[in-house]
Amino acid sequence: MNRLLFFFALFFGISLSYAQRTTTLSLTKYVNPFIGTENGGNVFLGAAVPFGMVKLGPDCGKNDNNSGYYKEGNINGFSHTHVSGTGGGAKYGNILLMPTTGKVQFENIGSLRSNEICAPGYYAVSLDRYKIKAALTATHSVGLHSYTFPAKTKGNILVDAGHFLEFGKDWGESQEFVGSEINIVSDREVSGYSRVRGGWNKGGAYTVYFHLIFDTPFDQCGTWSNGVLFDKIRTQPDVGNKTGAYFTFKPKPNNNIKVKVGISFVSTGKAKLNVEKETSGWDFNAVRKQADDSWNKQLEKIKVAGGNENHKTMLYSALYHSMLMPTNKTGENSLWKTNEPYYDDYYAIWDTYRTTHPLLTIINPAVQRDMIRSMIDIYRFDGYMPDARSGNVNGRTQGGSNCDIVIADAFVKGLKGIDYATAFKAMIKNAEVPPGGNEQKEGRGGIPDYNTLGYVSTDYERAGTRTVEYAACDYAIATLAKGLGENDLYEKYLKRSSNWKNLWRPVESFGAKGFIWPKKKNGTWDENFNTLQPGSWNDFFYESQSWELSLYVPHDPSGLIEMCGGAKAFESRLDTFFEKSKTNDRGWMDFYNVNNEPGFMTPLLYNYIGKPEKSNERIRQILDKYFSATRGGLPGNDDSGAMSSWLAFQLMGFYPVAGQDIYLITAPQFSKIAVQLEKQKTFEITAKNWSLKNIYVQSAILNGRPIYQSWFRHADIKDGGKLELVMGEKKSAWATGNPPPSM
Amino acid sequence: MNRLLFFFALFFGISLSYAQRTTTLSLTKYVNPFIGTENGGNVFLGAAVPFGMVKLGPDCGKNDNNSGYYKEGNINGFSHTHVSGTGGGAKYGNILLMPTTGKVQFENIGSLRSNEICAPGYYAVSLDRYKIKAALTATHSVGLHSYTFPAKTKGNILVDAGHFLEFGKDWGESQEFVGSEINIVSDREVSGYSRVRGGWNKGGAYTVYFHLIFDTPFDQCGTWSNGVLFDKIRTQPDVGNKTGAYFTFKPKPNNNIKVKVGISFVSTGKAKLNVEKETSGWDFNAVRKQADDSWNKQLEKIKVAGGNENHKTMLYSALYHSMLMPTNKTGENSLWKTNEPYYDDYYAIWDTYRTTHPLLTIINPAVQRDMIRSMIDIYRFDGYMPDARSGNVNGRTQGGSNCDIVIADAFVKGLKGIDYATAFKAMIKNAEVPPGGNEQKEGRGGIPDYNTLGYVSTDYERAGTRTVEYAACDYAIATLAKGLGENDLYEKYLKRSSNWKNLWRPVESFGAKGFIWPKKKNGTWDENFNTLQPGSWNDFFYESQSWELSLYVPHDPSGLIEMCGGAKAFESRLDTFFEKSKTNDRGWMDFYNVNNEPGFMTPLLYNYIGKPEKSNERIRQILDKYFSATRGGLPGNDDSGAMSSWLAFQLMGFYPVAGQDIYLITAPQFSKIAVQLEKQKTFEITAKNWSLKNIYVQSAILNGRPIYQSWFRHADIKDGGKLELVMGEKKSAWATGNPPPSM
Secondary structure, X not given: OOHHHHHHHHHHOOOOOHHHHHOOOOOHHHOOOOOOOOOOOOOOOOEOOOOOOOOEEEEEOOOOOOOOOOOOOOEEEEEOOOOOOOOOOOOOOOOEEEEEEOOOOOOOOOEOEEEEEEEOOEEEEEEOOOOEEEEEEEOOOEEEEEEEOOOOOOEEEEEEOOOOOOOOHHHOOOEEEEEEEEEEOOOOEEEEEEEEEEOOOOEEEEXXXXXXXXXXXXXXXXXXXXXXXXXXXXXXXXXXXXXXEEEEEOOOOOOEEEEEEEEEOOOHHHHHHHHHHHOOOOOHHHHHHHHHHHHHHHHOOEEEEOOOHHHHHHHHHHHHHHXXXXXXXXXXXXXXXXXXXXXXXXXOHHHHOOOHHHHHHHHOHHHHHHHHHHHHHHHHHHOOOOOOEEOOEEOOOOOOOOXXXXXXXXXXXXXXXXXXXXXXXXXXXXHHOOOOOOOOOOOOOOHXXXXXXXXXXXXXXXXXXXXXXXXXXXXXXXXXXXXOOOHHHHHHHHHHOOHHHHHEEEEEEXXXXXXXXXXXXXXXXXXXXXXXXXXXXXXXXXXXXXXXHOOOOOOOHHHHHHHOOOHHXXXXXXXXXXXXOEEOOOOOEEOOOOOOHHXXXXXXXXXXXXXXXXXXXXXXXXXXXXXXXXOOOOOOOOOOOHHHHHHHHHHHOEXXXXXXXXXXXXXXXXXXXXXXXXXXXXXXXXXXOOOOOOOEEEEEEEOOEEXXXXXXXXXXXXXXXXXXXXXXXXXXXXXXXXXXXXX | OOHHXXXXXXXXOOOOOHHHHHOOOOOHHHOOOOOOOOOOOOOOOOEOOOOOOOOEEEEEOOOOOOOOOOOOOOXXXXXXOOOOXXXXXXXXXXXXXXXXXXXXXXXXXXXXXXXXXXXXXXXXXXXXXXXXXXXXXXXXXXXXXXXXXXXXXXXXXXXXXXXXXOOOHHHOOOEEEEEEEEEEOOOOEEEEEEEEEEXXXXXXXXXXXXXXXXXXXXXXEEEEEOOEEEEOOOEEOOOOOOEEEXXXXXXXXXXEEEEEEEEEOOOXXXXXXXXXXXXXXXXXXXHHHHXXXXXXXXXXXXXXXXXXXXXXXXXXXXXXXXXXXXEEOOOOOOOOOOOOOOEEOEOOHHHHOOOHHHHHHHHOHHHHHHHHHHHHHHHHHHOOOOOOEEOOEEOOOOOOOOHHHHHHHHHHOOOOOOOHHHHHHHHHHHHHOOOOOOOOOOOOOOHHHHHHHOOOOOOOOOHHHHHHHHHHHHHHHHHHHHHOOOHHHHHHHHHHOOHHHHHEEEEEEOOEEEEEOXXXXXXXXXXXXXXXXXXXXXXXXXXXXXXHHOOOOOOOHHHHHHHOOOHHHHHHHHHHHHHOOEEOOOOOEEOOOOOOHHHOOHHHHHHHHOOHXXXXXXXXXXXXXXXXXXXXXXOOOOOOOHHHHHHHHHHHOEEEEOOOOEEEEOOOOOOEEEEEOHHHOEEEEEEEOOOOOOOEEEEEEEOOXXXXXXXXXXXXXXXXXXXXXXXXXXXXXXXXOOOOOOO
């Protein structure tokens, strides 16, 4: 049996028994965690379990890397908290350990590296300066370090409670130090904390507590505070200084020291409890295997056959990167007492609502449910659901209140165990109650305008992005209102969801007519604007320009097509959009910008004019041009797995319209795909005659019945389903009619 | 030398030498901390130093007393944090110790009491149930307990980290438990924390850390968690349970156990540092003397002669009660790193801006400066200056953004060391940026209305209170604008400060015409309203009615007099207001409500129509009727010393118009008063011919020059000054002209 055939037999063989099904497959070998570490992907690199609180990895260079890692230069140590894929200023990088040799010093201790290895739940490297081999693995709340010092050499281990990532200083998005404390409690134990504020989300102070255990009693110790070393002094209370401790160890036969570091966002006592509960003994490989198993359990929810190895690597790496964040902090909430789950590091839902949450809804609905419950609980106690949240503080909102769409998505897909009535209240609050003071924190900035004028005027920043996102979010509210029998509210928000049209100006640009355009409070257009003008926080569009954002009406593509002048004009416009896409001399992509979330669905819009084969072609062009199984294989910020989950869907050949129970069909990059759903149900996609040349769908059978449309509903697959595609080399007449539903 | 003469000689004797001046007088003996413990005064009772972080006192009854203390029933223990004089739901009551005897139990341990004694910095009581004598004293951050157990009896001490005051459950203003932790670190030391949220200000979670040291090693110990006792178990990490620890002590000769409890809002390490820094050894009386000295140092800033003993007790008790809060938490800020002072427990500035802060400006300008710097720092890092703030979280705003007036008050009085430019930005933010989401948190709720319509419409709660307070606050902004040379802004806010007139409706009530009245957004009056309709959070007036609040225009009494129909009509209206004052059948005071801050200045308004003798009469009537040197001697919530500081000014016979450099003269209750200012300067008031009958000012000499007006400026006294009044039995023609300045 050749390997492919074996794979196929294993996945799709004759009615797998339960025992077989629960066998863990080794899919982690297809994960390359380095994908996205270059080219601005900013993914976390290190050891973590899915949604793990500890993300233990190297902090490199000048502490000015967004997620700690940088491909070259010094490693300054290994810290326990990171975000993944984010842009802007850094967050976390707390409680850093660094092994050294020689005279104890705690500044300028970085080392060049070699033999760097990373796999799910595992990281290893040689620190050339000290000839130390370091290996890391993790449980949910504990980092396990293994440091092998050169033979017969005294080893030092530094514990830096004052360390954090500082990237973003120049533009006010850096973290700022608040305080730290360290306490050597025995000859094997240390506890303390690091307290930091700020960072990209401009959040208030958060505290990372730790309790650390060495496997070997140290020989000597000391602490430092505010740059001064204190030999033998075992405590540095928090007086607002950066503190740390050093430990030296006598050489021993294998000269290996292991350290377990329990982390908590509640207290040092809870950090100690986390160490005790999650680890026993010192078997590094056992902990590593446990981490590997936890990833395999997630990865095996999608099984593929056919396709090339690179695509398989891209798929499983994408799944891996989609499940590093948000962080499951259930039991680690220091803000209120609750029985609800608690997730932090939504970073940002504006990024992840499009594909990350819909992916979880399919392959991990329990986690998706828990995340939504946490959002609702955050509303209950903090006042608003988050758009972004990190370090226990909401902020910053990028475009809209896109959690609205996450909730509508769960609702239309029948996700159980969610208090939708309270969620609806939280959504109405988003829509009606101005967040005030800091309008980047939560809710909807500029809604006094939006709710009276029907658009956000140029009096407010990001007026264009806000208007189109609010319209999409209003459709989500309408969706929930309808489902909950709130008919008046349904009518109200359905009407509002067309508000994007209030900024639609019939100007022409490169043959296309009609663009989202800045409008003043008095109703006149801002003449000082053009369709390719890019923007950021203080501008009309956030991370976008009008060519891109004028194609963003995910809830009403039909309405958009009509505003654009009908199907033909729309097709021509899309063609221009993709074909003129290029990086301009400011480094910004004009027209289609592959790494930008507002354009995530745009390549699929051909489906809405009966040309799914063109969506298919665009996707293939995009995958070939911008994505690969290499370190630079993501074309920009992964944004908490947003880009990765987008990639995963495109590789599987279907795409979720978030907030609606609709998936758009393009064509898979594999001949067979099995998606494990809840309750042992499976959604299978088979692509008959699949080959590198046969990229066009000729016909499709859904659950045994031929379909002549390029979409299906969540209801079609949620209790198990089968999509059988027949592929061919030439374009077909399949699905030219019956476009996907639209508003 | 009789006692009075001695007193006089001591205070006013021939040019006191420096050595004499620095001698600490024992004025604490005139303080009766029990004043205000009954009749709703809600003052803190226990041991504390001025503005101390530790306020160590008994928590009584069912933990449902606002400030912990209740005159009778059980004492449940002694906790370290309290507020003083507040209304609404309780705050604090953290880290409670209780000595017991017999079998260890940690529920239903309360004891009846006898021999209760309280003095500044000292509290003692006998716990009848256990025959234990308890005495308490405090430094700034440390509570020192002395427990004397019955002879030959084993003593228990319980340390409850889960305790807090719960008053306010029924109406949503109670505190809520978040978590706690306890850790017995040696046979004499315990550390841990209590984490609680909510309370009157509906604040987020705050954490009170402690480090406790016994003077005697305990014999046995154990902990509890979630109601279950664990003998010998020394640690209870925070898993969201209420935790505590017990300790038993073998009998010893004196059978006295002392305990020092360091408190910190930063960490257990900082709590330990606080114990070590602020205390050494176990000399209870030395610590008590130190606390007593710190109070004397404050009290001796005002020295009086003549007058009766009750008035002296009332004066010094009032000064004492005015300096329990806000809490100086400099060095205890866990939210940001700063070199600025940090004060918490502004509770609320709406109460204290009127007399408490002006009192500090005179007798403790350094503290007043530091408080203002802390408000500005809170704006820098939290976004808004507080109106109220407790447990490190802003909220709730009662009426306006009255910190604006505190800053204007400091500015016009020439207080140095304040960054007025940044303060001005913070004031402008109050006035211009809607606080959003939770409009009770900070800033000005309803300003979209106020800034467009010129009044807060009935769309918003507290529209009447807000409109009149915003007008007063706008005058404060105009004051600062003028001083900073911002002429356009001066004009803008000066104009706005007349906005109260936009709610003035020419209706009649009991012979008076013109009242602040609810107005709808469309400009029509709300007909469903009357002039005595009381209100609270959700109503038109906060803690007030229109008869009261229509007389609240502190920045423009002349404008108010004009709107009321001139001096005669105004006098008649004031007479009605005071003479019809009575408690209605709902328990609310109609017309003049002595315990309500908006009416603080109203008795003085006769000064503005040239009848200071009538202000004087009203004040005397009010003092006689509502104030005394007894437990019920304050006529309602002391509100962080607001009522007490009002009383202090009235006893001294002059009254500050907050935000303006004006003091109104009535007549002193003492024949001589010396107020110590900065730089060894003194402001002296002498009342020649003073007697109980001679209550009317006949003539006045200010700094050597006769004055014919019932007011003076801060500039007249700030570098030292002397006001010489001549008193007489009959009304005089003194100061019938030249009314105090008005807007």
